[in-house]
Amino acid sequence: MLERYGHGGDLWTAEETFGRPRDQFLDFSSNMNPLGPPPVVNQLLRDAWQDIVKYPDPAVRELRYKLAQKYEVGVESILVGNGAAELIDLTARVLRPSVTGLARPSFSEYEEAIHKTGGRIYNIPLRPSHQFELQQQDVEAAISAVDLFFLGHPNNPTGRLLPRNIVDSLLESGRSCVLDEAFMDFVPNEQEHSLLKLASTSRKLIVIRSMTKFYSIPGIRLGFMVAHPDLIREIRNQQVQWSVNYLAQRIGAAVLEDEEFERASRQWLQDEKVWLTDQLQQLGLDVVPTEVNFVLFSFPAVLGLTVKQAQKHMGQMGILIRDASLFEGLNEQYGRVAIRLREDNERLIEGLRQTIEVLAQNRGLSHD
Structure with missing residues (x-):
């Protein structure tokens, strides 16, 4: 389990779990401002x-x-x-x-x-x-x-x-x-x-x-x-x-x-939050409206997929997402991802698309 110590961003556990160096992961499991540090x-x-x-x-x-x-x-x-x-x-x-x-x-x-x-x-x-x-x-x-x-x-x-x-x-x-x-x-x-x-x-x-x-x-x-x-x-x-x-x-x-850093950070988030939310919804995911730099989503029940399956498959691809089912009150379909820079977010969306297709095929389902 990536959240062995109760948090996202644990690159040491990711390295042990997926067998690749810590600096080769794209981490969406912790919610840091990608423009920083100043x-x-x-x-x-x-x-x-x-x-x-x-x-x-x-x-x-x-x-x-x-x-x-x-x-x-x-x-x-x-x-x-x-x-x-x-x-x-x-x-x-x-x-x-x-x-x-x-x-x-x-x-x-x-x-x-x-x-x-x-x-x-x-x-x-x-x-x-x-x-x-x-x-x-x-x-x-x-x-x-x-x-x-x-x-x-x-x-x-x-x-x-x-x-x-x-x-x-x-x-x-x-x-x-x-x-x-x-x-x-x-x-x-x-x-x-x-x-x-x-x-x-x-x-x-x-x-x-x-x-x-x-x-x-x-x-x-x-x-x-x-x-x-x-x-x-x-x-x-x-x-x-x-x-x-x-x-x-x-x-x-x-x-x-650093007031310029503050302005740039808020402008980045305003633009990227809209883009990433739209992309996640186009994948068929249910997305919770957010005011901040992370997004809670769930896999539709019809797919029969769990976030643990998705986390494992994406971790093997070098992309880390948060298993939100570990939060009391959420079921095994919920995940959470940080909002990062566009290039990284594009990799996330492509990784999720491939993951949904592969896991759905393994269950004998199709994903439009």
Whole structure:
């Protein structure tokens, strides 16, 4: 199984599974911006490497100040972490909810973090009949059963934003709410959807952001959270010292200044998302509308194909896709692919076309 450790992008497991070098795979299983990293990252790695003999700033001051300026929130409301994963774990350990409401399907690390603290999960269904958009009645049913909501905004793996009426209901519910905005950078007019500013003064709302997806620096591990200053101090007290290394701090501060990279990234996604969605639909796949840089799809039941079969066949071709059936709430027909550059996306479409034809023929079916 490619997702042996619960994530996409595991090129080491792909190498072991399919017997080809890691650098020979075209990876659609992890959702990184194909335009990144920004050029300043290369420059920093060349020029700043000698400074690794110094300790990093324990308060991550430069990066926090720049984040505060960019998002117009108080610097005391920001905590930087070793990727969003660390902040998810820290939040669960500090809040220690008894019952947490999770949308299904959603990012597995929410549940893992809650289980570590001994908490229970309340499942909130995301239904294919509603194109996986969270519904008002399901949120209302959950409010009386949970003391914390932990939701993706946009959600992974569906790529759907929380509707505004749902956000309002959550904020009015009196329950604590953690929103994972790891992919919010990719959303057009993100300032209209993000809850960062509100989180900086609210005692019931926490927003977590990743910097690795949009800036394509997953190997650096960098994320931040915004919450009321009192809560930030409480969570910071549980954070391991020197959690954010020197290079991560420098790179994070530098990429925030590259406005041209941001504009180019959003323009690329606007164009390529439409093209790839159309191509997937032309293959006969059912595609979930997405706001971000990945697409959830399913093989029609009539084909009798599973994503595990497709993942194996495409992996042998050197193309990696995500087995989305591993997300609770999705069946064996669901897969997820990142949106990459056109040349790569063309290879993906051709690989899927061949895979569907071969697997269908093996079952004695035809694919028009």
